[in-house]
Amino acid sequence: MRKDAEAMNDTRWPEITFWRLVFLVLAATGTVVAILRYSRGLGATTNLSDQFPWGLWIGFDVLTGVGLAAGGFTITAVVHLFNLKRFTPIVRPTVLTAFLGYVFVILALLFDLGQPHRIWHAIVMWNPRSVMFEVAWCVMLYTTVLALEFSPIVFERLNLERPRRIVRAISVPLVIVGVILSTLHQSSLGSLYLIVPMKLHPLWYSPLLPVFFFVSAMAAGLAMVIVESSLCQRAFNHHLEMDLLEPLGRAMVVVLSVYGILRVQDLARRGALLGLRRPGYEGSMFLLEMGLGVLLPIILLAIPRVRARQPGLVTGAFLAILGFVMHRLNVSVTGMERAAGVAYFPSWMEIALSLALVAAGFAVFGLAVRYLPIFPEAPHRASGVEAPAWLLARSASMVAGGSPEPLSPPSAPAGVK
Amino acid sequence: MKGAILFDSTKCIGCEACVAACKEKHDLPAAIDPKLTAYTWTVVEQRNKAFVRRLCMHCESPTCVSVCPVEAFRKEPSGPVVYDASRCIGCRYCIMACPFDVPKYQWDRTTPIVQKCNMCADRIAVGKEPACAAVCPTGATIFGDRDQLIGEARVRLKAAPTTYVPHIYGLEEVGGTSVLMLSSVPFPSLGIRPDLPVTPLPTLTWKALSKVPDVVVVGGALLYGIWWITNRRIRVQEALAQEAAKKG
Ligand code: SF4
Ligand code: SF4
Ligand code: SF4
Numbered sequence: 001m002r003k004d005a006e007a008m009n010d011t012r013w014p015e016i017t018f019w020r021l022v023f024l025v026l027a028a029t030g031t032v033v034a035i036l037r038y039s040r041g042l043g044a045t046t047n048l049s050d051q052f053p054w055g056l057w058i059g060f061d062v063l064t065g066v067g068l069a070a071g072g073f074t075i076t077a078v079v080h081l082f083n084l085k086r087f088t089p090i091v092r093p094t095v096l097t098a099f100l101g102y103v104f105v106i107l108a109l110l111f112d113l114g115q116p117h118r119i120w121h122a123i124v125m126w127n128p129r130s131v132m133f134e135v136a137w138c139v140m141l142y143t144t145v146l147a148l149e150f151s152p153i154v155f156e157r158l159n160l161e162r163p164r165r166i167v168r169a170i171s172v173p174l175v176i177v178g179v180i181l182s183t184l185h186q187s188s189l190g191s192l193y194l195i196v197p198m199k200l201h202p203l204w205y206s207p208l209l210p211v212f213f214f215v216s217a218m219a220a221g222l223a224m225v226i227v228e229s230s231l232c233q234r235a236f237n238h239h240l241e242m243d244l245l246e247p248l249g250r251a252m253v254v255v256l257s258v259y260g261i262l263r264v265q266d267l268a269r270r271g272a273l274l275g276l277r278r279p280g281y282e283g284s285m286f287l288l289e290m291g292l293g294v295l296l297p298i299i300l301l302a303i304p305r306v307r308a309r310q311p312g313l314v315t316g317a318f319l320a321i322l323g324f325v326m327h328r329l330n331v332s333v334t335g336m337e338r339a340a341g342v343a344y345f346p347s348w349m350e351i352a353l354s355l356a357l358v359a360a361g362f363a364v365f366g367l368a369v370r371y372l373p374i375f376p377e378a379p380h381r382a383s384g385v386e387a388p389a390w391l392l393a394r395s396a397s398m399v400a401g402g403s404p405e406p407l408s409p410p411s412a413p414a415g416v417k
Numbered sequence: 418m419k420g421a422i423l424f425d426s427t428k429c430i431g432c433e434a435c436v437a438a439c440k441e442k443h444d445l446p447a448a449i450d451p452k453l454t455a456y457t458w459t460v461v462e463q464r465n466k467a468f469v470r471r472l473c474m475h476c477e478s479p480t481c482v483s484v485c486p487v488e489a490f491r492k493e494p495s496g497p498v499v500y501d502a503s504r505c506i507g508c509r510y511c512i513m514a515c516p517f518d519v520p521k522y523q524w525d526r527t528t529p530i531v532q533k534c535n536m537c538a539d540r541i542a543v544g545k546e547p548a549c550a551a552v553c554p555t556g557a558t559i560f561g562d563r564d565q566l567i568g569e570a571r572v573r574l575k576a577a578p579t580t581y582v583p584h585i586y587g588l589e590e591v592g593g594t595s596v597l598m599l600s601s602v603p604f605p606s607l608g609i610r611p612d613l614p615v616t617p618l619p620t621l622t623w624k625a626l627s628k629v630p631d632v633v634v635v636g637g638a639l640l641y642g643i644w645w646i647t648n649r650r651i652r653v654q655e656a657l658a659q660e661a662a663k664k665g
Contacts, residue, residue: 043524050454050521053509081640083647114507114522114529118487121506125487131622132486132510134629176640180633191625195484195514195618198610210625 023359030356033349037111047347052336056346059332061108061354063189064325065101066139067213070221072098072146073182080175087244092153092374094225099146100364102139104357111353131191138185145178157372187214193331199339202272203286204331212263212327219255220324222248223297226317230310242310249307249316253298256320260294285326285334293323419595420496420541421475421563422550423570426600426607427580429468429557433461435549442537442548455521455532459549462608467600469607470558472549473498473519473534474587475595478617481511481520489531496563496595497536505530516591516613536595563595570599592617 037045048055075094079087110116122136148167155164167174190213193200206212226245267273276283297320306312337343346354368374436449439459450457452471459472475498482490482498489504490511500520511520511531523529537547545551550560559566570585580601587594590613598609605611 039527041525041527041529042522043526043529049524050512050518053512053522077640081644081647083644083651112508114509115505116507118504118506121487121504125504127483127486127488129483129619129623129626130486130488130510131626132484132508134626136486172644176637176644179640180636183636184629184632188625191622192510194621194625195480197614197618197621198516198612207621207624 023363026352026356026359027363029352030360033353033356034111036349037353042112042114045347045349047344047350049342051340051342052344054332054336055344056333056350056354057108057112059329060325061112061357062105063328063332065105065108066189067186067217067220067324067328068224068321069098069101069105070182070186070217071225072101072149072221073179074218074221075225076149076175077179080172081179090225090229090244092150093228093369095146095149096153096365096368096374097224097228099143099150100361100368102143102146104361105139106143108354108357131188131194135185135188135192138181138188142178142181142185145174145181148174149178153372153374183214186217187211189213190331196336196339199336200331201282201335201338202270203267203275203282204327204335206266206270208262208266209331212259215255215259215262216324216327219252219259219320222252222255223317223320223324226252226313227321230314230317242308242313245313246308249301249313252317252320253301253307256294256298256301260290260298263290263294282334282338285330289323289326289330293319293326297323418495419563420536420560421566421595421597422472422536422547423559423561423566423597423599424470425557425559425573426467426469426598426602428555429461429470430555431461431463431468432554434552434554435459435470435558436461438548438552439534442540453519453521453533455523455529458532458534464608465602465606467602467607468557469598469600469609472596473536474517475534475536476591476617477593477595478591478619480514480516480591480618483619483622484510484514486510493538495538495541497538497541498595499535499538500531500533502530507531514618516610516618563597566597570597573599589615591615 033045042048046055046057071094075087075091078084079091110119113119122133123140127133149171152164152167155161155167187210190209190211193205193209194207197205226248229245264273276287279287297316300312300316300319301307303312307316333344433449436457436459437447439445440447440449440457443458445456445458448456449460451460453460459470462469462471475492475496477492479490479492479498481500482488482492485505486508487504487506489501490498491501492498507529509522509531512518512522520531520533522531537545537549540547546560550558553559559569561569567585567588570588574581574583574585581599582601582603584600584604586598586600586604586609587596590610592615598604600607603611
């Protein structure tokens with residue numbers, strides 16, 4: 001239990017680094033905004049209105065947050081259902097990311113709901129005709145599934161053999177349930193907008209919205225795994241293991257292409273492409289979203305030479321994430337502005353709270369990595385397959401404010417007794 | 418009886434007695450906002466030299482009822498679409514989704530609720546007409562059985578075909594509404610949406626939602642099948658390897 005001893009020695013003040021300072025500032029502002037939000041109400045803290053009842057907290061924190069956590073179900077399916085075991089090293093960090101992602105989506109909802117103390121009403125007051133009801137249940141159940149999928153790591157740390165074996169025994173059904181729940185609510189987030197054919201701009205409204213939301217979330221989930229891994233590489237100037245990430249890039253080309261073709265075909269069939277000959281505000285945003293966030297990453301990642309090297313791979317993945325965020329914000333904000341008759345731009349408080357939630361996510365990730373065997377197979381050779389995941393952990397724990405660890409891979413706490 | 422309101426723009430003089438009556442009936446602040454708000458549930462707008470009332474249309478297949486995750490909205494058999502604030506979690510999906518932009522939020526409060534016209538459902542329950550219809554001096558707003566009011570509207574259109582545009586608004590829009598409107602000028606010029614489909618909007622989301630059981634059953638079977646195949650392949654390989662090891 002060398003790590004325990006290490007942690008106990010950490011009573012001195014952590015060194016102030018740039019990223020810790022950023023985190024502290026974000027956390028402090030976020031706390032202030034949270035207090036203001038609950039003491040003054042939504043009207044005083046947000047730029048929401050009757051014309052624009054859903055803003056950044058729904059468009060970014062919820063719609064985007066859930067999508068970016070989609071890596072959880074794709075990677076668990078790849079490893080446990082398709083039995084591609086070589087991806088095992090990224091399962092735990094990805095499940096952790098997804099679990100934290102969902103927890104923070106629920107937190108964001110607690111800020112956005114007008115009556116947050118009644119969030120449990122969705123459990124007992126049913127309206128099965130409501131997409132929102134379905135989303136609420138799926139998110140609730142899937143967060144539970146993710147917690148269960150993550151629990152063996154905690155049990156392992158606490159040396160609880162029995163519960164660990166029980167969860168392990170149901171791991172395959174858990175993954176299957178997780179994939180189904182994800183399919184349902186990832187697509188249902190798109191279905192939320194099916195009800196507003198007259199309000200959402202034709203460049204984004206489509207009967208296929210649920211399909212678009214699902215397919216784009218798959219691409220975004222994969223892209224997140226790639227970008228996360230590289231974030232750490234940047235922080236530590238460490239060799240990035242490409243054997244594992246390159247195939248993800250290849251998969252992204254397929255998923256993004258399916259997505260792009262579906263969208264363009266759908267627009268063409270509904271005649272919405274004609275409006276792009278002289279693109280206005282919406283048209284420009286659409287072209288930016290599709291060009292920068294779909295077409296460019298497809299091209300980049302489709303070239304084997306570009307994909308095989310880290311800068312190319314990460315750029316492609318990053319662009320895909322950007323495109324994904326743009327799509328969700330275009331659906332929830334850009335596409336709704338014309339019908340609302342007002343422009344919406346989030347207040348600084350809406351932005352600050354969103355940033356604080358993201359920062360808190362990083363911090364908790366870092367803490368989890370510090371105290372739990374997220375990377376149990378982390379070997380003593382730094383260039384192993386686990387390197388990206390290990391690096392990810394280090395950068396996160398740096399943000400979390402722990403003391404800087406020695407720059408060698410941590411030994412597995414479960415293994416060293 | 419299914420209660421409904423018939424508003425005839427050609428008879429309206431813009432006196433706003435209906436607005437004042439609404440405010441009094443529902444204990445709302447007396448100041449009249451220019452647009453619908455949580456504190457002004459109906460307004461009278463002057464457009465294109467005509468007056469038009471805004472209020473909840475009390476749809477026959479209401480969007481608000483279908484989208485609310487906790488069933489805070491309910492369509493009463495007697496006509497009104499009513500809201501139960503004690504269920505509402507404040508997700509504001511109803512505000513976002515209503516095709517007539519009717520539900521409004523108490524943005525100035527810390528625990529706000531949604532507000533909108535409820536057709537004075539409590540008055541209807543005891544056999545009275547809604548406050549607005551009761552005070553209207555010209556008969557521009559009248560209350561009655563929906564089918565009878567449709568008949569009345571048809572009579573007016575037939576009697577004065579040059580006065581009215583030949584359309585009963587609310588007869589078919591989004592599957593029909595319990596507020597019907599007549600006008601001498603085209604409805605779009607009154608700021609009333611002409612582009613609503615005749616199919617109720619909830620059918621759009623229901624098309625997606627009704628696939629949920631299929632996704633669960635087919636998806637579950639498919640995923641289990643995939644696991645079974647890949648797992649078996651690995652088992653076979655292991656067995657072969659073992660055999661090979663034994664022989665070797
Ligand atoms: S007009 Fe809007 S609020 Fe009124 S019943 Fe129809 S959908 Fe509901
Ligand atoms: S804001 Fe309230 S009434 Fe409106 S949909 Fe949400 S829970 Fe239902
Ligand atoms: S009371 Fe009657 S006449 Fe007066 S504004 Fe209202 S609907 Fe028009």
